[in-house]
Amino acid sequence: MKREIQNRTDVSLLVHTFYDKIRANEEIGFFFNETIHDWDSHLEKLTDFWENNLFAVRKYFGNPIEAHNKVDKKFNQSINPNIFGLWLNLWFETLDELFVGENVDILKRRARKMGTFLMVNIYENRKKT
Ligand code: HEM
DSSP states (O other), rough: OOBBBOSHHHHHHHHHHHHHHHHOOTHHHHHHTOOOOOHHHHHHHHHHHHHHHOOOOOOOOHHHHHHHHHHHHHTTOOOOOOHHHHHHHHHHHHHHBBBBBBHHHHHHHHHHHHHHHHHHHHHOOOOOO
């Protein structure tokens, strides 16, 4: 029986299940597997990020723009909208598999917006380098 996303435990399950899919994905898994070495702390950070996003708890203080610009640099400016599309498909798939309700729609919308924002920033950043 699928539930609503109600608390940090739900967000943590979402994040763990999502990154299992990401890591196993043949097209985009390597970006993550070759960059993230401490998975426990990455998953904790991303749980903070999405919990912050949904429940306004002020736990995440990172800089996603800078993080993704660095990843783009590391992989020779190879990040493109298709890669963000694959990321979003897995995000939507995981949300729909595990949960129902308004917060599912909110997290789909926020990720879509953020993906566009990060991609535009990556293009902007390339002009500077
Ligand atoms: C809407 C889409 C995405 C969202 C919301 C998102 C969100 C995040 C966040 C919040 C972090 C942590 C940043 C920090 O504070 O250190 C992160 C890290 C990371 N993301 Fe994304 N991301 C998205 C798409 C992607 C895509 C498409 C890629 C593939 C290239 C990617 C690769 C990474 C990697 C490798 C890290 C780890 C960076 C590091 O620790 O050095 N992300 N992402």
